[in-house]
Amino acid sequence: MSGAVLPFGLGPPGIDYARNPYPALARLRDIAPLHYAPERDAWFISERADNAALLRDDRLDITQGSSFADRSDPFRATVVRRLRGWFASSEALLTDTVAVATKACMAAFVEQGEGDLVPIAAHAIPVRVMASLLGVPTSDIPALQHTAEGLLRGYDLKWTGRPTLPAPASRVLDLYFQTHWRKAPGTELMDLLRATQAEFALPDASMVDTCSKLFSAGTTTTGAAIANILARLLGAVEDPDAVRAPYQIDDLLRLDTPVLGIKRVARAEVQLGAAVIRPGQNVYLLIGGSNRMPVGAPHAPPLTFGLGRYHCLGAMLARLEIGAVLDAFQPIAPKLRLSGPVRWRESWLLHEARSLPVQLHGVFDAD
Secondary structure (H helix, E strand, O other): OOOOOOOOOOOOOOHHHHHOOHHHHHHHHHHOOEEEEOOOOEEEEOOHHHHHHHHOOOOEEOOOOOOOOOOOHHHHHHHHHHHHHHHHHOHHHHHHHHHHHHHHHHHHHHHHOEEEHHHHHHOHHHHHHHHHHHOOOHHHHHHHHHHHHHHHHOOOOOOOOOOOOOOOHHHHHHHHHHHHHHHOOOOHHHHHHHHHHHHHOOOHHHHHHHHHHHHHHHHHHHHHHHHHHHHHHOOOOOOOOOOOOOOOHHHHHHHOOOEOOEEEEEOOOEEEOOEEEOOOOEEEEOHHHHOOOOOOOOOOOOOOOOOHHHOOOOHHHHHHHHHHHHHHHOOOHHHEEEOOOOEEOOOOOEOOEEEOEEEEOOOOOOO
16 A cells, blocks of 8 residues: 555544545555555545445444334334335425425525524534424434434544544434324324334334434534535535536435435345455445446436435435525525635544535525
8 A cells, every 4th residue: 555544534524624625535446445454453445446346235233323223023013114104295394394395594694694504504404304204303403413313423433632522412302302203293204114113012112212313413424414415515625526507406415415425234145256354353444435436327326325125214305405405505605705704624534514604795585
């Protein structure tokens, strides 16, 4: 490797990596596409074809906390299957819910004429949507949003000097949804979950965890993706791989995924070229870099939502939210001016604009 400095060491990522991790990911892909880090006993996989294959490989399992706690076949055959079907068949309801949330956030921003687009829009839109779907009261949203953010922070690799994480966010969310599961109003999504529990005699703990995971996964990563997209619309991203505006959703999912690496753990030995992944070893599928590789098929989808049995349940909802943001912000992007520095999350596996202070110049009708 000619003494090259590769990412994912035990030190901090650094500001340059936080602002733009893609040159480092490309260098790793060129030098060591199957990279083993002995200090972490982990593999980092960079090639798109390898990652696409491994996402479908049942010998690699999800890590604890990265999906539903109940991994039993009855749960996946009932709750997970029905959730997939519900998200796929509820486009009209989801579109309306996203439109209401987007209109409210845009109206608040236009009224102020300035502010930080990350809390005002990027985070607020998916949080409002999931709160509506799960019947979460508006008054509970700030605390839940803060707790879910702690869960996202815990996804990153450990590194020297990483800020101390709060108490396990998953436990806090579970405590909240234990009460919520019993008392929440009957939204269409909650009715589906309650009917599924009654029909198949599923334990309360599995249903509480389902609500908790839907809220956290449906708000944090989508909010981070929207923040990155807004940074691109504002011209705050220096990206030689970028396509020209107006942007398409798949372009943005490919370029601005906030999750740079999907975690897996080997349940059995996996031979990948010259690499041998041993049972129990962690594997990080670096989709952030893989998404930017040229592919043979002209319409090959980005790997942002994963593939195989753990393909993201809410992929369609995330697309609707991103589409709503594009519809709202692309026309007014020329009227927005950054009023302060853009701040990026310092993290190895997450890439996210954390602050986008702007001012709106000129007249704009939120309707």
